[in-house]
Amino acid sequence: MNLLNKKVIVTGGTRGIGKAIVTELANGTYGNSFISDVAFVYNSSDDQAQLLVDELSKGPAKIFAFKADVSSYQKAQETVESAIEKLGGLDILINNAGITRDNLLLRMEESDFDKVIDVNLKSVFNYTKAAIKPMIKQRSGRIINITSVVGLIGNAGQANYSASKAGVIGFTKSIAKELAARGITVNAIAPGFIETEMTEKLNDKQKEALQAIIPMKRFGTPEDIAKVVGFLCSDAADYITGQVLAVDGGMVM
Ligand code: NAP
Numbered sequence: 459m460n461l462l463n464k465k466v467i468v469t470g471g472t473r474g475i476g477k478a479i480v481t482e483l484a485n486g487t488y489g490n491s492f493i494s495d496v497a498f499v500y501n502s503s504d505d506q507a508q509l510l511v512d513e514l515s516k517g518p519a520k521i522f523a524f525k526a527d528v529s530s531y532q533k534a535q536e537t538v539e540s541a542i543e544k545l546g547g548l549d550i551l552i553n554n555a556g557i558t559r560d561n562l563l564l565r566m567e568e569s570d571f572d573k574v575i576d577v578n579l580k581s582v583f584n585y586t587k588a589a590i591k592p593m594i595k596q597r598s599g600r601i602i603n604i605t606s607v608v609g610l611i612g613n614a615g616q617a618n619y620s621a622s623k624a625g626v627i628g629f630t631k632s633i634a635k636e637l638a639a640r641g642i643t644v645n646a647i648a649p650g651f652i653e654t655e656m657t658e659k660l661n662d663k664q665k666e667a668l669q670a671i672i673p674m675k676r677f678g679t680p681e682d683i684a685k686v687v688g689f690l691c692s693d694a695a696d697y698i699t700g701q702v703l704a705v706d707g708g709m710v711m
Pocket of ligand 1: 649650
């Protein structure tokens, strides 16, 4: 499972799951022997982005941060082009950036629906479209999209978010079929409830109720997801494409 010298783009790399993915792929911090150069994209956390670059630049991998709203198609094309220039190529794309704007449908504003679809789903189109050009040329590549278990089973109060994540699953399977013969695999990971700033918004009662329906009786950690991303990037996953892998302590089975 060696990822030496791979070139990777990760969207949403400053916090939570994305930060763990960047750290794992650059350094193998959570168990795999990876050393890959990573360009990550973020939206507004300048200080966190700089800290991560400074921290990981102490290791052997090259790390670059790009500030760009992933929902902008034009910005995505420019960002991928600049990242490829800095990295010297592209082997792996991880579409991870995501947001929530939860509300029951009766109270959900049109703007909250549009925003979540743009950041969570359109961004996957934006970045995948830009990234596949070099991958097709070199006849190899890996694309991993971070969806969610609620894209599989739905969730009251998250019609916008669940729709965006179900959309990511449909996109993943379609592109996997389009690109399989070109040596590019496309898979999705569906995390269950993971301890990040996104889930910090839940109150204690909600957290208790959720833990009760997780067979493993705990929330996941960003590292639980990063390790599986590492597996899907590795040679061990050469023959896996178009799959949705739930990493959720057994919540959805
Ligand atoms: P998080 O802690 O809130 O971090 C979100 C990341 O996405 C940050 O790096 C943020 O950048 C970036 N981002 C947000 N909007 C962006 C935009 N418009 N343009 C560019 N970057 C943007 O989230 P997380 O919990 O790690 O979630 C990561 C992914 O996993 C998301 O797709 C989420 O839907 C999915 N997921 C999470 C859970 C969970 O329980 N946490 C469960 C299932 C799926 P800034 O720091 O600059 O804002």
